[in-house]
Amino acid sequence: MADVIIAGAGPVGLMLACELRLAGVDVLVLERLAERNGESRAGGLHARSVELLDQRGIADRFLAAGRTGPLAHFSFIPLDIGDLPTRHPYALAIHQSRVERLLEERAIELGVRLRRSAEVIGLRQDGTGVEVQIAGVRGTERLRAGYLVGCDGGRSAVRKLAGIGYPGTPATVTALMGDVKLTDPPPGIVFGAESRREHGSFMIFDSDRPDTHRVITMEFDKVTDRDAPVTLEALRLACIKIAGTDFGMHSPHWLSSFSDAARQADRYREGRVLLAGDAAHIHFPSSGQGMNLGLQDAVNLGWKLAAVARGQATEELLDSYHAERHPATERMLGSIRAQTALWRPGAQTDALREVFGALVEFEDTNRYLGGVCTQLDIRYPVGDGHPALGRRMPDLDIKTPSGQTRAFELLHAARPVLLDFTGRPDLRAALEGWTDRVDLVEAECQDDHWTYPVIGDVPAPAAVLIRPDGHVAWAAPTAPAGSATPETTTAALTSALTRWFGPAQGR
Incomplete structure (x- = not known):
């Protein structure tokens, strides 16, 4: 019997596993896939996420595997974050696949047990623990742990099995994404405001595979079946419609889709079952917040769950996880909805972007949005008094x-x-x-x-x-x-x- 079972070996599940092991908790991570698939839906870490890694003494590993730059924006309206009060006033461009690899290496160093080809298909909890039913190469098995954390994505089986609601706003955008080869690529990356067109937007930049590009298309006011398979032809036609060419795309490594549906679990805890990452919230990837929000979840939850699992604190401590992370993420979802609205094609949005771009030139506006987008401005409700209460500790x-x-x-x-x-x-x-x-x-x-x-x-x-x-x-x-x-x-x-x-x- 493990102290904690984590469903999902993505960045969030692995980060949480590392946090728990640092506290001496026995952790078993279950992953549905037989091996890492190498897909990189996320492409970077913001300043606060790099700080979290720095707090654990492992930031150098990630910095060596990525590329830093002053990249921060609000709906691709540039923000100046160079003078933010942090040792890491930048974004770290690093593909999700590399983040997963580095966190898995760290988890193994710490003694985390990782079991692949193990899909959660049932759960039952009582006053002393959670029984988890899994399906895999060994057939159907039942495992038991003191607690179960669902880090298993937007379609989380753990969330559904625990009966936790997932309210939010429906999709209005269809976005297609793939790592493909291009025979006629653009001379540089296509990323940012220049990628907006009459019928939507497209982006093209290097992927984490040699001679392969990441291509993303976004069509507004078009919603397709989220379960429909994505084909190369669909990505080609969308790119032709928006950009006027498919850049000679062929040989896809992988294809996927996403939308601007924004949902959040109505509670992050149901007894001994908890949620983190996309299992707790999904949104449009405006300003690249998804993986970063999930890492914040993991670090907020890890020490609390460890204290309760070791009998040092009561389960009331776990309630503070929802009380802190739910409103912080809800606020970010509002910001992301606003950024999505500013990204729509059309003359009215163009005018709004022009006005908003002028406002960002004001120092106070830039500072405020920079704090939001880097997640450095978070203040948890720990009490009144000194203005530092609830805020991150500066790296003095x-x-x-x-x-x-x-x-x-x-x-x-x-x-x-x-x-x-x-x-x-x-x-x-x-x-x-x-x-x-x-x-x-x-x-x-x-x-x-x-x-x-x-x-x-x-x-x-x-x-x-x-x-x-x-x-x-x-x-x-x-x-x-x-x-x-x-x-x-x-x-x-x-x-x-x-x-x-x-x-x-x-x-």
Whole structure:
């Protein structure tokens, strides 16, 4: 019996598996496919996703496999993200297939068990666990785990079997996509505003296979059967209709389709069954958010599920997963719907894009949209008080008794950290009941302000409790003032420790 079974070995399932193994949880990943299919529907990672990898000490692997560039846009209206307050003010162009390969290698390093040719076809849960029925090369089997997480895509079997609703808005766009060979390719990539045409849009750029191009066509106000197979002829005809030529396409490696249907699970948890990634939300790929949203799901859920699975926290902690990720994704779906509307062909949309493009030239507008599209502006509802609460911890340069380091390096083990810049004995005493699961780091930092996207500078706190996902769970004011006495400060710390990391040891 595994502690957790994950259905789906895509980027989200593998990232979640890595997070759980870092916490010592026994994980079994089930994958319907016999081997990685090499398809790359997603093509890049945004700044916050690279930060998540940096927090775990593995960002260099992905940076070496991709290409960085100042690519950020809102419906292909360029955004300047070069001055965002992050060590990674860029997008990383890296195909999904490479992300999967690197995460699978990391998962194996950590001891994750991966079983392919295993499709989830049934589940039944009770008060102590989940029985999962699978079909594969060994026939039909039943496995048991404490929890089951569906990371099995937009048509998630886990979501359907758990009876979780998937409401949203229907499709209005048909998009075809394929990796094909071109005998007469364009001289460069076709990507961005120049790809809009009277009958839709098309994009062409390099794929992750030699001598092969990725071709994408989008036709608005046309909806086809999503179960209909995609053929080379259909992609050719769509490309001819929109671009006037098929560029001599032939020899498809793979073909697929997608739409602008936007749906979100009405709850991310049903008892001991949870959802993440496309199983929890789907949308049009405007500004490339899909894989990035899923990785955020995985890192938000991983440490919480691990704490509950190990008996360190109650199941109420799992409810915070939905409470945090559902509204954050819902907000992003609204942004994506707006970008899709701005992408429609026609004179009225052209005029709207011209006005919107002028607005983006204003620094405040650019900063706001840059924070949204890179997902650096997320603030979870962890409580009121210091403006850093609920936001990602900045990757500060700090000096500890062990030497110079960065804040993100403290998170490599995926453990919570109490980072104290004052050496206060009352904070050390307050932490005593949690030293088995929370690391205390006393450090010096020269920054008297922290800089965040959108909101700008905030006063640096005297101490900060950082969750394993890198978000701030508690912050002490720089100097006690008014009602913020040392006693109330430590009481607030104790409350935060209990809320997020369970009761003190021995209680």
